[in-house]
Amino acid sequence: FCRLVPVAAAVVLAFVQPPLAQAATASERAAPEPPSLMDAQLFYEILLGEINAKGADPATGFALLLDSARRTNDSRLYQRAMEIALQARSGDSALQAAQNWRLAQPESREANRYVLQILLALNRVSDSIPALQRELALASPTQKPQLLAAIPSLYGRVGDRALAARVVEEALEKEERDPEIAGDAWAAVGQLRLAAGQTPQALEAAQAGLKLQPGSEAPVRLALQIMSPKTPGAEALVKGYLDRYPQKGEMRIAYARTLLDAQRYAEAQQQLVTVTSNQPELAEAWLILGALQTEENQQPQAQKSLERYLALAGAQAPGEARQRGLSQAYLSLAQLAEKRQDYAAANDWLSKIDSPSLLTTARTRRAAILGAQGKVDEARALLKSLPTGTPSEARTRLMAEVQLLRSQKAYEEAMQLLDTAVQASPDDTDLLYDQAMMAEKLGRFDQMEKLLRDIIAQQPENQNAYNALGYSLAERGVRLDEAHQLVSKALELAPNDPFISDSLGWVEFKRGRLQEAIQILDKAFQTKPDPEIAAHLGEVLWVAGQRSRATAIWRQGLTLGRDNETLQDTMRRFNVKP
Incomplete structure (x- = not known):
């Protein structure tokens, strides 16, 4: 009994104390202030209810607390009754308490929210329509967009996702016709349809939503999620919106991010240049543009974009987002310095990184710089100091060490590390893929093929496995028809990947189809200027008799990556000087 008294006393004290400012606004709470004193019978009933709830009879405790809540019309007691029911795993009793609370305080959004959430937890999805409609009716006009945006998450745990989409569509019938919020309403319905696998719907x-509320951003953000080669209408919607509202810089940035995810780098860069031209004050656009230009080896442009971001970020209020953005910029600037082989400057930029999410990345880059300077033992010692407290941290350290050893052509040591890792995680397809690539470096082609086919068996839509196997066969000049089938499958799975297009062009070259190879490789190089693609395109052009253009392509490739082994070997074979 003594163990339970403090708990009961806390509830009683909370009841008799004057109300404090809480999450719900005054308009959401219709209950009167509790009296400063309570009668003995009520005090005893609450105390007894708590004792029963903590003891062997939670049903009695629930009944006593709910009765006290009804007598006092106090929202905290209704909430406590619900807690007791939920702790006893009695969803129906929790729903009873919530419904009693809502009946007693019909203007309380908090009470209605509990009814809605408990109905969904009980999988009474269809029964949730009145509660959802009431929640919207109680919300102010300024609150409704945010509430509508939260609906997909609220219904996200419903097992029958198609049912959830239908129920929400029915519940939002009024909002779907309201030109002030139709975009938000239809976006909520669309999110649930998308979760149900109903992409066209x-x-x-x-x-x-966009037809009824042309200026709404919610349908456009939904369209960005839907965008794919199979749904061209989604991108048409986004483009049309940006044509009508060219000053919507943040939306254009979101479009650029989607293009980056689809590996449509040139188009993404075009969108970012448009943003920085029209709204140069948007710091985020400069950061993404600078990072993209860094990856595309547009070094002078990248330097300017990142410096512009730093100038704009300096005027921003301190916060986590600013810290993370600055650290990303420092990382890209370090990468640019590293490409110039200005390792001192690269380390200076890395030393500025203080975002927790990028500290490990900064240290791995420091190790890579040490490796590039020939200080392999120091680099490995630095990597050994990385944290390994979580599986993710352990994986990061492992892969950084493997990459270091690969850069030093210590393939056997790298393979030993991967073998140990695969023994611990035999179903990790990413590790299997890295193991396959290392087996190829060691000339163990049978092992490489077995590993890649194991990946394909586990993940039939893993485009990288198809591409790697097809490219390897073509590179060795064996089973070329099979190589073509494999790379074509990879390109079907990732139609915008320029590196897979490079593989297909190389396969066509090995099959003697020079014009087809030139066409494919030309397009791949335009999409993604890369030294490896330059090596392949140049070789095909050389064999096709276009030697001056081949030489120009190779030299352009050198500006993108002078240390690329494939490019260097190709130029050496054809006696072309850098």
């Missing part, structure tokens, strides 16, 4: 929802 999700796009229809986005289109309906």
Whole structure:
């Protein structure tokens, strides 16, 4: 009994104390202030209810607390009754308490929210329609967009996702016709349709929302999620919106990010240049543009973009987002300095990184710099100091060491590390893929092929495995028809990947189809200027008799990556000087 008294006393004290400012606004709470004193019978009932709830009879405790809540009309006691029911795993009793609370305080959004959430937890999805409609009715006009945006998450745990989409569509019938919030309403429906695998219907929802509320961003953000080669209407919606509202810089940035995810780098860069031209004050656009230009080896442009970001970020208020953005910029600037072989400057930039999420990345870059300077033992010692407290941290350290050893052509040591890692995680396809690539470096082609086919068996849509196997066969000039089938499958899975297009062009070259190879490789190089693609395109051009253009392509490739082994070997074979 003594163990339970402090708990009961805390509830009683909370009840008799004057109300404090809480999450719900005054308009959401219709209950009167509790009296400063309570009668003995009520005090005893609450105390007894708590004792029963903590003891062997939670049902009695629930009944006593719910009765006290009804007598006092106090929201905290209704909430406590619900807690007791939920702790006893009695969803129906929790729903009873929430419904009693809502009946007693019909203007309370908090009470209605509990009813809605408990109905969904009990999988009474269809029964949730009135509660969802009431929640919207109680919300102010300024609150409704945020509430509508939260609906997909609220219904996200419903097992029957198609049912969830239908229920929400029915519940939002009024909002779907309201030109002030139709875009937000249809976007919520579309999100649930998308979660249910109904992609065409999700796009229809986005289109309906934007038609009724042309300026709404919610349907456009939904369309960005839907964007794929199979749903061209989604991108058409996004482009049309940006044509009508060219000053929507943040939306254009979101579009650029989607293009980057689709590996459509040139188009993404075009969108970012448009943002920085129209709204140069948007710091985020400069940061993404600078990072992209760094990856595309546009070093002078990247330096300017990142410096512009730093100038804009300096005027921002301190915070986690600013810290993370600055650290990303420092990382890109370090990468640029590293490409110039200015290792002192690279380390200076890395030393500025203080975002926790990028500290490990900074240290791995420091190790890579040490490796490039021939200080391999120091580099490995630095990597050994990386944290390994979580599986993710252990994986990061392992792969950094493997990459270091690969850069030093210590393939056997790298393979030993990967073998140990695969023994511990035999179903990790990423590790299997790295192991396969290392087996190829060691000339163990049978092992490489077995590993890649194991990956394909486990993940039939792993484009990298198809591509690597097809490219390897072509590179060795064996089973070329099979190589073509494999790389074509990879390109079907990732149609915008320029490196897979490079593989296909190389396969066509090995099959003697020079013009087809030139066409494919030319397009791949335009999409992604890369030294490896330059090596392949140049070789095909040379064999096709276009030697001056081949030489120009190779020299352009050198500006993108002078240390690329494939490019160096190719130029050496054809006696072309850098």
